[in-house]
Amino acid sequence: MYKVIIGLEVHCELKTNSKNFSSAKNTYTNMPNVNVMPVDLGLPGILPVVNKEACKKALKTAMALNCETPDEIIFDRKNYYYPDLPKGYQITQVTKPFGRNGSVSFLVNGEEKTVLIHQLHLEEDTASLEHCSNYSLIDYNRSGIPLMEIVTEPCIYSADEAVRFLETLRNIFLYCEVSEAKSDKGQMRCDVNISLMKDTDTEFGTKVEMKNINAFTSVKAAIEYEIKRQSEILDKGEKVIQETRRIDEDGKTYSMREKVDAVDYKYYIEPNLAPVKLTDEIKNKVKSEIPELEYSRIKRYIDLGISVSDAETIARDKNISNYFDELIKNTNDLNTATNWLTIIILGSLNKLNISINELFITPTMLANLIEKVSNKELSSQLAKNILYEAMEKNIDPMEIIKKSNIKQISNEDELISIIKNIFDECPEQVNEYLNGNGKVANFLVGKVMQKTNKQANPGTSLKLIKEELERMK
Amino acid sequence: MEYKKMLIDDLRESIDTNSVSSEDLFKEANKLAHEYQSDINPFVTIIDKYSCRAKEKNILTGIPYALKDNFSTSGILTTASSNILKNYVPVYDATVYKKLKNSGAVLVGKNTLDELAMGGTGTTCHTGVVKNPWNTSRLIGGSSAGGAASVALGIVPFAIGSDTGDSVRKPAAFGGIVGFKPTYGRISRYGLFAFASSLDHVALFSRSVKDAAIVTNVLKGQDDLDMTSLKDDGKDYVATLNNDVKGKKLFYIKEACNLEAYDNPSDMLVNTIENFNKVIENCKNIGITVEEVSIDVSILNALYPSYMTISCAEATSNNSNLTGIQFGNRIDGDTYEDIMFNTRTNGFSELIKRRFVIGSYVLQKENQEKLFLNACRVRRMIVEKMHELFKTYDGMIMPASGGIAPKFGERSDTLSNEYLILENHLVIGNFGGFPSITIPSGFIDNMPVAVNITGDIFKDDLVLNIANKIEGTMNYKGQIVGDKNV
Numbered sequence: 001m002y003k004v005i006i007g008l009e010v011h012c013e014l015k016t017n018s019k020n021f022s023s024a025k026n027t028y029t030n031m032p033n034v035n036v037m038p039v040d041l042g043l044p045g046i047l048p049v050v051n052k053e054a055c056k057k058a059l060k061t062a063m064a065l066n067c068e069t070p071d072e073i074i075f076d077r078k079n080y081y082y083p084d085l086p087k088g089y090q091i092t093q094v095t096k097p098f099g100r101n102g103s104v105s106f107l108v109n110g111e112e113k114t115v116l117i118h119q120l121h122l123e124e125d126t127a128s129l130e131h132c133s134n135y136s137l138i139d140y141n142r143s144g145i146p147l148m149e150i151v152t153e154p155c156i157y158s159a160d161e162a163v164r165f166l167e168t169l170r171n172i173f174l175y176c177e178v179s180e181a182k183s184d185k186g187q188m189r190c191d192v193n194i195s196l197m198k199d200t201d202t203e204f205g206t207k208v209e210m211k212n213i214n215a216f217t218s219v220k221a222a223i224e225y226e227i228k229r230q231s232e233i234l235d236k237g238e239k240v241i242q243e244t245r246r247i248d249e250d251g252k253t254y255s256m257r258e259k260v261d262a263v264d265y266k267y268y269i270e271p272n273l274a275p276v277k278l279t280d281e282i283k284n285k286v287k288s289e290i291p292e293l294e295y296s297r298i299k300r301y302i303d304l305g306i307s308v309s310d311a312e313t314i315a316r317d318k319n320i321s322n323y324f325d326e327l328i329k330n331t332n333d334l335n336t337a338t339n340w341l342t343i344i345i346l347g348s349l350n351k352l353n354i355s356i357n358e359l360f361i362t363p364t365m366l367a368n369l370i371e372k373v374s375n376k377e378l379s380s381q382l383a384k385n386i387l388y389e390a391m392e393k394n395i396d397p398m399e400i401i402k403k404s405n406i407k408q409i410s411n412e413d414e415l416i417s418i419i420k421n422i423f424d425e426c427p428e429q430v431n432e433y434l435n436g437n438g439k440v441a442n443f444l445v446g447k448v449m450q451k452t453n454k455q456a457n458p459g460t461s462l463k464l465i466k467e468e469l470e471r472m473k
Numbered sequence: 474m475e476y477k478k479m480l481i482d483d484l485r486e487s488i489d490t491n492s493v494s495s496e497d498l499f500k501e502a503n504k505l506a507h508e509y510q511s512d513i514n515p516f517v518t519i520i521d522k523y524s525c526r527a528k529e530k531n532i533l534t535g536i537p538y539a540l541k542d543n544f545s546t547s548g549i550l551t552t553a554s555s556n557i558l559k560n561y562v563p564v565y566d567a568t569v570y571k572k573l574k575n576s577g578a579v580l581v582g583k584n585t586l587d588e589l590a591m592g593g594t595g596t597t598c599h600t601g602v603v604k605n606p607w608n609t610s611r612l613i614g615g616s617s618a619g620g621a622a623s624v625a626l627g628i629v630p631f632a633i634g635s636d637t638g639d640s641v642r643k644p645a646a647f648g649g650i651v652g653f654k655p656t657y658g659r660i661s662r663y664g665l666f667a668f669a670s671s672l673d674h675v676a677l678f679s680r681s682v683k684d685a686a687i688v689t690n691v692l693k694g695q696d697d698l699d700m701t702s703l704k705d706d707g708k709d710y711v712a713t714l715n716n717d718v719k720g721k722k723l724f725y726i727k728e729a730c731n732l733e734a735y736d737n738p739s740d741m742l743v744n745t746i747e748n749f750n751k752v753i754e755n756c757k758n759i760g761i762t763v764e765e766v767s768i769d770v771s772i773l774n775a776l777y778p779s780y781m782t783i784s785c786a787e788a789t790s791n792n793s794n795l796t797g798i799q800f801g802n803r804i805d806g807d808t809y810e811d812i813m814f815n816t817r818t819n820g821f822s823e824l825i826k827r828r829f830v831i832g833s834y835v836l837q838k839e840n841q842e843k844l845f846l847n848a849c850r851v852r853r854m855i856v857e858k859m860h861e862l863f864k865t866y867d868g869m870i871m872p873a874s875g876g877i878a879p880k881f882g883e884r885s886d887t888l889s890n891e892y893l894i895l896e897n898h899l900v901i902g903n904f905g906g907f908p909s910i911t912i913p914s915g916f917i918d919n920m921p922v923a924v925n926i927t928g929d930i931f932k933d934d935l936v937l938n939i940a941n942k943i944e945g946t947m948n949y950k951g952q953i954v955g956d957k958n959v
Contacts, residue, residue, distance in 0.1 A: 088793020266836035271671035
């Protein structure tokens with residue numbers, strides 16, 4: 001067995017109206033080269049104009065990842081030649097990235113794990129290349145899209161941890177509304193660095209880099225494959241080669257190139273973008289826009305007594321979690337609220353293929369219905385049926401109850417007159433009770449329910465029956 | 474009346490009173506451009522079709538002008554005088570060009586420059602050397618060589634250039650005309666092919682200080698496409714040109730201007746300083762105080778190497794887009810690396826490659842601290858020194874160069890020690906982004922010489938005011954080649 005050391009570099013395209021340094025649209029499209037301005041083509045004479053929104057979102061994410069933030073915004077140039085890089089340099093951040101020394105915590109199989117963030121910086125995406133038989137095509141739609149890069153410390157020790165970290169990170173992006181983070185559109189992708197070492201080793205083993213993995217399942221497959229591959233090499237007493245590998249659709253990784261000495265990118269400060277001070281005022285404002293994040297909510301729910309898996313299910317999506325928080329503000333029946341949300345509501349959302357924000361049933365409506373059940377005004381089964389009907393027809397459950405005349409009779413005078421009629425109809429049972437068979441009261445409640453088409457409040461009815469009978473003793 | 478001798482005000486009046494049409498002015502300019510092209514080579518492209526579509530009429534409506542061939546002009550060939558861009562037709566307009574187009578100023582041609590604006594001789598253009606019209610055995614200087622020649626010849630009353638080290642102010646001196654570089658950011662750089670972004674300025678040639686102020690009035694202002702552009706100061710630079718300068722204080726650097734600082738000064742240097750001292754006398758006559766100030770000679774000697782280090786570093790990065798992949802004169806190859814390699818090998822002259830190698834070298838990890846960052850420190854030191862001096866003085870006045878325009882082959886990029894400071898102090902204006910103007914101050918050996926006035930940032934109005942007053946003490950305002958002021 002070897003100890004696995006993993007570090008991740010995650011790239012995330014930020015959601016903004018325009019690109020990072022030009023006014024071209026930042027939208028995903030299948031039609032090549034439509035969202036392009038001279039700046040994105042690196043034409044002679046162009047100048048970058050920085051996107052404020054992108055800076056704000058990068059700063060927001062850095063804060064959500066508990067990073068130290070800089071006193072000013074500065075960009076640097078990373079100089080290298082490649083056909084997908086039209087200017088011959090990428091505008092990025094080295095001197096003062098938006099975030100340094102952060103951390104993210106989450107649960108892996110119920111246990112808390114913290115991943116340390118080395119740095120978060122804002123840069124621009126490159127154009128995308130399509131290689132054909134004997135020529136290549138360049139699509140500049142992606143060129144200049146704001147890209148956030150998050151680099152972890154080498155502190156991840158398994159494929160599960162890596163995947164859970166990525167899920168947590170994606171949810172932070174979604175919670176903070178900085179990105180759509182869709183991996184199938186390449187909006188979130190990562191490089192995985194992995195090395196194996198013996199427990200007794202004091203130095204990390206040889207690092208292998210796997211580039212540009214989109215799907216989280218592929219990250220898991222790639223890591224598992226690499227652990228197996230590298231273990232076998234080490235078992236044989238051979239050495240792992242330092243190289244860059246890619247993952248194929250078969251879940252195996254293949255060598256792309258052996259790593260030569262590190263490239264010198266000749267970084268220097270971008271002269272066309274004057275430094276912008278990041279005041280406490282700006283920082284506080286951005287910070288105030290960060291909502292309570294997933295992990296904090298999970299912990300809060302667990303503290304309320306909700307199971308880990310339910311807590312995770314609810315907190316996974318900010319809108320569902322917000323819905324839930326609103327729901328439990330209006331009902332004390334946490335158990336029913338949790339069950340109905342995780343089972344009935346989430347199940348129906350899937351079936352109806354809508355988001356929770358599109359659901360007609362508001363948290364208040366649902367809370368009112370749950371209250372009817374916990375007050376025993378409605379049976380659970382009846383209430384569930386009403387809920388399904390309400391979701392299907394987009395009406396307030398209370399309307400259904402009213403229309404079908406399903407109303408609870410809780411008025412004591414009204415109930416007493418019904419009860420007295422029942423006593424007249426069932427003299428035997430009344431006598432049985434008076435002779436000491438208390439259980440017979442339930443039979444009488446049943447009679448009341450029968451008579452009222454199940455609309456009598458069963459609790460109140462029982463109480464009143466007992467009171468009346470006791471008086472007769 | 475010869476229109477080629479007229480300044481903007483007079484041309485304006487002539488158009489407005491219908492004594493000449495804008496199209497006639499263009500035709501004369503076009504005729505002169507073709508006439509001088511084979512001898513002097515001021516243009517890469519001469520525009521033969523008159524076009525004036527003013528969106529908002531102003532003082533420049535209908536006035537002919539020329540533009541350095543490193544400003545992006547959509548639909549018009551823009552080569553930066555480099556083989557790598559010899560067929561490049563831009564798809565967008567530089568802000569400066571757009572402003573002039575919207576003003577209805579009439580473009581006569583795109584001026585020849587030292588390849589990619591790197592160089593100070595006007596001899597490295599892909600279409601051949603630019604000659605000095607005062608004496609064709611001499612160079613006009615660069616990099617804005619063609620612009621200087623066009624204005625000196627009277628083809629156009631003004632021309633737009635770019636100034637990274639002295640690229641407008643030096644050729645203006647050698648051409649006997651005015652060269653003005655406003656404060657960094659005063660005029661948008663959007664669409665100016667970048668040489669060294671932190672030093673690049675849009676600058677201009679004219680034949681009077683007033684014309685420089687007129688053109689700057691039109692060109693200045695904030696541009697959303699250039700984040701380093703300054704908010705408009707709302708000032709009319711023409712309105713303050715004649716403000717009284719009594720009591721204003723200027724200084725010159727002793728280590729460059731005092732003959733005692735030189736061991737065996739050449740005749741040329743002696744004559745240059747003598748000319749300069751005459752201007753100082755003129756200044757005193759109109760109430761300007763001029764004092765001698767000493768600056769650490771080791772900093773002054775470091776100006777040129779620091780400039781080379783910084784400008785080459787930025788240039789190598791700025792010109793990394795010239796690979797033949799997106800645009801430009803692509804030379805094919807089997808791989809993308811081969812294409813880039815062949816295109817760049819074929820497209821750049823040796824001088825450019827040398828600068829790129831220097832730029833790359835000084836940015837390398839192991840050299841950056843010692844070379845690039847130290848050069849940036851020298852830059853900061855001299856700028857701080859200037860800021861300190863500008864607390865006491867309204868400006869610095871210096872000879873624009875160590876002498877008249879050299880003969881072809883007389884000197885190269887490397888300079889003799891004698892002139893190290895005098896030939897290179899103009900970069901101070903670029904290091905600090907200071908407004909800086911060169912005005913003609915006379916002749917030596919029948920060739921023009923000039924003085925330069927540099928002021929504190931944002932004080933473009935004051936620099937123009939002082940320059941205008943000093944210009945008024947001499948007889949070189951409006952001169953063109955062939956005038957008998959000599």
